[in-house]
Amino acid sequence: VSTVGLDGDDTLWRNEERFQEAQAFVRDLVASHAPDDFQQRLLATEGRNLRFFGYGVKGFTLSMIETVIEVTDGGIPARQIQRLIELGKEMLEAPVELLPGAGEAVARLAASPLRLLLVTKGDLFDQEERIARSGLADLFDAVEIVSEKDEATYRRVLGRHQVEPPEFLMAGNSVRSDVLPVLAVGGVAALIPYPLLWGLEAAEAPAENGRFLRLQSLAELPDLLGV
């Protein structure tokens, strides 16, 4: 392995909490109308809207508004919709909280001869802000903010940095985004599960595979790579 890619959201810093807290707020807001399957309805809207909005807080906010209008049959007052836009802004301004051990692991990898990339998915503007606030930006050799983590994306990133797939290790919390496409292009993938996972990221972990590892924490990665 010559090059390590690290995921950002829920690998280096907390992310899914801000979405789940927002959802809890919205369920309360529309409590009298909210069907039991409110969360499933929201997830369905998000899934339908992915092809328009991609990932990130702005698309989530629009999907939240759309779902609330739908479940209240258009009965929600506009002022409450304004409250949802404010909620989106609060999510975008939320402080970035590093996961335990993440800062030290990144520092050790950065001090090693390995090339270190941050490969993160979402809104460009939001992700740039979060990376800047994380305080880790300068430790990476390059930052790649991508709109989707699929095979084509990893091929493009590896091509740009002239890395052969077997020399590339990607570490992250999502089987769908950080593991499966990396294995498919011939790289090595380290899954570091996080207790919370967005419904649309759910995917089954691959079978045993010499290029697939499971870690308890990012803190294990420097030792594993001997740096």
Place this chain on the structure above:
Amino acid sequence: VSTVGLDGDDTLWRNEERFQEAQAFVRDLVASHAPDDFQQRLLATEGRNLRFFGYGVKGFTLSMIETVIEVTDGGIPARQIQRLIELGKEMLEAPVELLPGAGEAVARLAASPLRLLLVTKGDLFDQEERIARSGLADLFDAVEIVSEKDEATYRRVLGRHQVEPPEFLMAGNSVRSDVLPVLAVGGVAALIPYPLLWGLEAAEAPAENGRFLRLQSLAELPDLLGV
């Protein structure tokens, strides 16, 4: 000049039309409430929200909803807000229409020894879609989608491609985004005005300057560079 950067929106393809058409639709939607200065109110909301949303259609849609709630004093029915979300989706799905002569100019530049970069600002996902639909993606040596076009951004782009500023020419329709920061970092800038300009892009053109050119059309650029 060894490297040419081209702007996308309203330099290669039409863009501002979709925003102005959306605004006209919204003014009609809230006609009975809309104050005479509706457009200024919307622009003010967009300006205030830039630090949360950055550029692009999703942020515009959220700002449109916010402004409509504000000018109707919360009186707009939720169903009409849903209509605004649909409008945002229509903007995101709108076909990409190249400006006259743009395709041929890009093809000539691409066939020359010059390195050709697309440097465009906005939502990552939306811009990627538009670039793909433009049919021009393969003609560029690299595509840089950025969240802001300021001096730091141009320095980063030039650094990544190892170009000295005096060897870099940027062509685009915005004085604020394509000209002033490029001149400030020591590059050459070619302004190609477009009849429509978003209020927040307005800026005064620089005084006479040996590194600042004005073109009527992108079609003039290959001749100017002798390719």
